[in-house]
Structure formats: structure tokens, C-alpha cells
Amino acid sequence: MSITIPPPQKRVLRGYAVDPSLAVSLSTLPIHELRYEVDWEELTPRSSLSPAPRTRRRGSLRSPEETGSYPQGEYLEIIDYDPATGVFYEPVNLDDPHLLAQGGHKPDVGNPQFHQQMVYAVMMTTIRNFERALGRRILWAEQIPHSDRPQKPSRATRPPLQFGFVQRLRVYPHALRQANAFYDPERKALLFGYFNANPADPGLQLPGSTVFTCLSHDIIAHETTHAILDGLHRRYIFATHPDTRAFHEAFADIVALFQHFTFPEVLRHQIALTRGDLQQQNLLGQLAQEFGWATGGYGGLRDAIGGFDQNGEWKPKSPSIDDYRTQKEFHARGSILVAAVFEAFVNVYRERIRKVLRIATNGTGNLPQGELLPDLVDELARVAADTAATVLRICIRALDYCPPVDLTFGDYLRALITADSDMVDNDQYGYRVAFVEAFQKRGISVAGINTMAVESLRHPLHDTHSLAHNELMEKRHRLLAKFLQEVKSQIAYAKSRAELYEKTLDVINGIRRTPARVKQSKKSEKAPLLRGLNKSLNELLQSFLIANDDRTSNRNRHLQELTGLMFPGSGQTGTKTEIRNACENQGLEYGYLTGRYASYVIDKVWLANRAAPDGRILDHVIVTLVQKRGVFFERDALTDTWKIKGYFVDDHTPSKERPENSIIFRGGCTLIFDLEKQQLRYAIKKDIDDKARMLRQFLYEREQQEAGEETYFPSNTLAKLSGPFAFMHSHHPAGEHSHD
Numbered sequence: 001m002s003i004t005i006p007p008p009q010k011r012v013l014r015g016y017a018v019d020p021s022l023a024v025s026l027s028t029l030p031i032h033e034l035r036y037e038v039d040w041e042e043l044t045p046r047s048s049l050s051p052a053p054r055t056r057r058r059g060s061l062r063s064p065e066e067t068g069s070y071p072q073g074e075y076l077e078i079i080d081y082d083p084a085t086g087v088f089y090e091p092v093n094l095d096d097p098h099l100l101a102q103g104g105h106k107p108d109v110g111n112p113q114f115h116q117q118m119v120y121a122v123m124m125t126t127i128r129n130f131e132r133a134l135g136r137r138i139l140w141a142e143q144i145p146h147s148d149r150p151q152k153p154s155r156a157t158r159p160p161l162q163f164g165f166v167q168r169l170r171v172y173p174h175a176l177r178q179a180n181a182f183y184d185p186e187r188k189a190l191l192f193g194y195f196n197a198n199p200a201d202p203g204l205q206l207p208g209s210t211v212f213t214c215l216s217h218d219i220i221a222h223e224t225t226h227a228i229l230d231g232l233h234r235r236y237i238f239a240t241h242p243d244t245r246a247f248h249e250a251f252a253d254i255v256a257l258f259q260h261f262t263f264p265e266v267l268r269h270q271i272a273l274t275r276g277d278l279q280q281q282n283l284l285g286q287l288a289q290e291f292g293w294a295t296g297g298y299g300g301l302r303d304a305i306g307g308f309d310q311n312g313e314w315k316p317k318s319p320s321i322d323d324y325r326t327q328k329e330f331h332a333r334g335s336i337l338v339a340a341v342f343e344a345f346v347n348v349y350r351e352r353i354r355k356v357l358r359i360a361t362n363g364t365g366n367l368p369q370g371e372l373l374p375d376l377v378d379e380l381a382r383v384a385a386d387t388a389a390t391v392l393r394i395c396i397r398a399l400d401y402c403p404p405v406d407l408t409f410g411d412y413l414r415a416l417i418t419a420d421s422d423m424v425d426n427d428q429y430g431y432r433v434a435f436v437e438a439f440q441k442r443g444i445s446v447a448g449i450n451t452m453a454v455e456s457l458r459h460p461l462h463d464t465h466s467l468a469h470n471e472l473m474e475k476r477h478r479l480l481a482k483f484l485q486e487v488k489s490q491i492a493y494a495k496s497r498a499e500l501y502e503k504t505l506d507v508i509n510g511i512r513r514t515p516a517r518v519k520q521s522k523k524s525e526k527a528p529l530l531r532g533l534n535k536s537l538n539e540l541l542q543s544f545l546i547a548n549d550d551r552t553s554n555r556n557r558h559l560q561e562l563t564g565l566m567f568p569g570s571g572q573t574g575t576k577t578e579i580r581n582a583c584e585n586q587g588l589e590y591g592y593l594t595g596r597y598a599s600y601v602i603d604k605v606w607l608a609n610r611a612a613p614d615g616r617i618l619d620h621v622i623v624t625l626v627q628k629r630g631v632f633f634e635r636d637a638l639t640d641t642w643k644i645k646g647y648f649v650d651d652h653t654p655s656k657e658r659p660e661n662s663i664i665f666r667g668g669c670t671l672i673f674d675l676e677k678q679q680l681r682y683a684i685k686k687d688i689d690d691k692a693r694m695l696r697q698f699l700y701e702r703e704q705q706e707a708g709e710e711t712y713f714p715s716n717t718l719a720k721l722s723g724p725f726a727f728m729h730s731h732h733p734a735g736e737h738s739h740d
Contacts (some may be wrong), residue, residue, distance in 0.1 A: 133396035250334035261388030406630035408586025481678030564685030587629030
């Protein structure tokens, strides 16, 4: 009788802990190699290879369909093609019995198959950290159809845009012959470069030696985070104020940094070197410092926590209350956020090791001279790794508590506090206080909040009791709560990410009755099908707007206060044309997927299932709504200041016909529903009618345009060809990038 052997839960793969060039130093030899434990998945076996194919055109990136030779899983497909040489490197077979038995290929700079293995191991580790923190599977950003043609007013009768599901992110370990690595949102790909080193200190690295960005844990994790964040909040890359691009960079560095800190073996080495003080010079505190050494500089986020003085001694940076006000360049501004989160981590770590240090020092708190005892190092490393993992989870989970557009550092601080408060009622070690203190030291404030107390920064719970007198409103909330339960039943048990994506679309748009649907479900023609979140939310809106009584204006105002959205003319006894004109005069599209009022989009619907430390299960449905309007400005001749002149409907206006001095302005909200209590828990908004924010966005975009940055690069630059992430990570001046 044969026994069925289940697949293993983990796949062990070896990789570098730090840049391989640092292995020549005895001080870093103990952390030269790491063993990554990634969740087991079935990988498509590689096909047998003929001689390496070459491209028809130098510099092109061919698809896997053209080659038929790549390892792929549920999330990733690794295509090891070098455009500079036109060569495909042989793909790694991670299911080879010999590799399985020894944890994959041993670290080897000269082995392209190890490069593929390293990228896969770090990327899958990053993906799993996100999924465990968010309580759901991640989806890559959709393929969005592009068109510059204005939509006609009859658009309300047309179906919604068909976005494309992206099954796998494409990964090119040797895509660029330059000192760069970036996420390409158009190709849905990560591109890693390699280059000849030009080190600031030849004693640390041989000049002219080849540096592969795909062998740096921090760079791989950083770029993977960009891709994941783009899938969660695709509008965060819009440069609407100084924080937006800075947040993308800073958050990617935060994930890379604290993911590295979760490996106890690396921390054990660092704690032994710094005698337990992680604010002293250490390899992890200087995020991706090896990349800075190789390119000849130490700038930006890669030196966020400290730097070398003129004497060559590493010193931590001291925060200033003016940091946030004065630092506008997005790398420097992002370093403020990285440093704030790192300081919060260090302060919590110090608080948690107080008891251990009291025992180890007989109550004096002063460690004896010499090396720390191995048992003490192990305990300090365990606490530091656990603290880092907690900070990483809080930082990732906070993304669900952020508004869907125009995120600021202050918004993110509120999200950190609210996300952690939901999970942990008793903040025993002071994580939330540590975050607030570190942000406040750098001058990061929160708009509309007069005090930086933790209680004030937490988003308020939605007050349903104040609406109890409104029977219609209560009825609509019950209907929505019932629908949300149906949402859970539809998408909670999706077997694959593709099925999850399709079912989420069904939830948003409703399931249309077709013969195929009926046959597939084996139900009769009278069987109920999903009506769609659009219709359910529209009914909820109608409970505010359509009832023709003296409370209509109050309902309209309450709806805008709740969601930040606008619905001009709704609830009034007017013709369809009159309501359309009321919307379009405010720059809002009318009737698209919404019936008889201003349009908005349901951007995301997520089902989050999280386990709190005390054993509670938190089941939330998270819905994000977004609305946009065109705004144009004029300069006041008397005061020499800019002011709003009027509005236009973006989707009805070709880019070339937009008014001068105009912007596309967005507002919206994140609605978090508690499935257990069947009620709205939080409504986190960005008001679409916030005129002060409109002016700030216009002035910032005008400043960027005058500086020749962002989308105003010449058409032949890497930033224009490959998007903002290529520009943000490039180490060359705009317009001087290599396209080999």
C-alpha cells in the first residue's frame, strides 16, 4: 500500500544577506549567507533549451511566450534575458532533487541561475509578509486601457472600462546595463541592472568590478514593494504634493529595512558588533549602503538614518522640528519618514530589553567591557527580530487605513495609530507612543488635529447612533451590511488569485444573467444573482439624496461629510439635464454607473481576515471610492496670487483642449466595515471640494513643471520611457541614461 506524501510547507533557498562584495571583510563573513524559507508552491518546470536565442533588435525585451523557457509560479515569472547581449540565460529549476536537498544553488556571483534563485526567494518573502499583515492575497496592478479620446455625455449607457488581470509580475534579473533597478508599471515588470563599480572607498570594493542589483536583498525587497503598493493604491504615484513620491520611496525602504531585521542570524551579528545598540553604525541601518558604495555616493534614502562625517566616522542623524517643513526633494523628504519609523523601532526595542539588561547587569544597566555573552546576544536578537516584525506588520497594515488619494505623512501616522489600535487594545510596549514621538520630532503634523495625543490621532469610529432617528438610513445600512456578508461568501473561498479578481469584479459590477452563468451555476432562470456593489451603494446614496422632503439638504451635506464626495443637484426636483448641468458645472461627470447623479468609481473591494494577538478574529470589508474633477486657475492681478477660476469634466476634455493652468483633482474615501457587527467602522476621506488642497496641488504641480521634473522630461529619457519609478531610482541626471 503506497502512502501519499504531502508537499512540504516551505521551500528553503540560500541567498546573500549583504552585498557579496562585502564577503571579503572578516567582520561581515558571519552574515554572508542567509537561508530563506518561502511558502511552497508548484513551479512550472522549464522546457528543454536549445542554444540561447538572440533578439531581432538589440535592446528589446522579449516575452516568455517567445522563448518558452522560464520558471514561473502563482505570482512571478522570471525571464533572464540580457538585452545588452541578446542572450537568454538558462532558467533555474528549483524542483531539481539535488537543489531541493541542499537549499538551492550556493551563493555565487558568477552563476545566473543563482541570481534567479535570489530574486525569487526575496520577492516571495516580501509578498508573504504583505499577505500575512493585510490578511488577504495581494493582486498586481491591473492593465488599464489608455485613451485620450473624450467620452461623450452618453457614456452613462456604456459598460465600464475593462481592466485586465495581471497574473504574474515579470522579473528581469539582468535587464539593464546601468546602476539602476526599478518597477515598470506599464510592463508590470521588475527590471534589475548591473554595472561596473565606481566605489567611494576602493578599500571596500574593487573599482571596475561588476555589481548586480539583483543580488541585494534590500534592492529586491524595495522594488517588490513598489509593485505591491501600486496594486493596492495605484494613485499614490501621482505627484500631487511633496509627500506622494516621497512616501512611495520611503515605504519601500521601510519594508526592505525591517524585513532584513526579521532575520535573527543577521541581528545576532549586528547586536554583537554594536553591543545591543542598534542606533550605532551597522549594515542594516544604512539601507542598501552597499549600492551606495558601488555607485560612488551615499545619498538620499540609502543613508536615511545616519552618515559618515569628515573623519570617516559614522554618526546617527539628529532629528529637527524643521525637517518636514524644509525638505522638499522627494528622496530627502522620504528619508524623514524612514528615520522616524526606525527611531520608533529602536525606542520600543530598548523598552523591551530593559528587563533582560537589568538581569544581565545585576540592576546597574551598564554592560561590562568585552564581548557580550552568547546567550544574551541570542535573547537581544530574538527581541529585536520580534520588534522588527511587529513594526513591519503595523506599517503594512496601515495601508488599509489610508485615504485612496493624495496621501500625506500625517495621514499615514493616523493610519499607523488606527491600524494598531484595532489589533491591540493594550499597547504594552508603547509602539503607538513611539511612532507619535518620532514623527513629532521631525515636524510631521496632521491636518485638522490640534493635539498629537494618541487618542486624538486615531480615526473616530463611525457614530451610527446619531442616525437612529432616520429609519430610511437604518434600513439602508442593514441592506448594505447584508450585502457585505454576501461579499464574504463570494470572495472568501476563491481558490486562486485569478478567481478572486473575477469574483471581486462580480461583486462590484454585479453578475449579469447569461446562459453561460446559468449553466455554470446549475440554477434556474429565476435564481438570484449578485446585484453589484454599485447598485447597493446607489441605493444607499438615494436614501440620502432622492427623498423629496425638507431633510434632503441635510442628507446631502452628511453624505459629503462622510465620504468626501459631491453630488450637485441630487435630491432636487429637476430634470435630468438640469442635474447634469449642476454636476458638470462643478467639473464632475454625470451619470456614469450612478444613475441620476455625479459619477464616482468603486476603486477597490478587499476582504481582510486578521487574527489579533489576543485571539480575536477581525473580519473587515474595505471599500475605496474615488471621484475626480478638472479645476483651472487664474492669477489675481491685484494680489498677485492664484485662485480658482472654474471647473471642467476631465473625461469629456482631450488633453490638448484642457484650460491653461489646470489640474485633475481627486477626492474619495476608504470605508471599513465590520462584518461581525455588520456596520460601518471607519470612513477615512479626502474631500473632493477642499479648495485649499486644490490650490496646494496646483502650486506644487506648477513648481514641478517649471523645474522640468516628473512628466516634463524630454521624450528620450528613461523617466519618460519607463515611468516615474525609473526616474526615482536613477543615479544619472535626467536625459543622460543608457539604453544599452
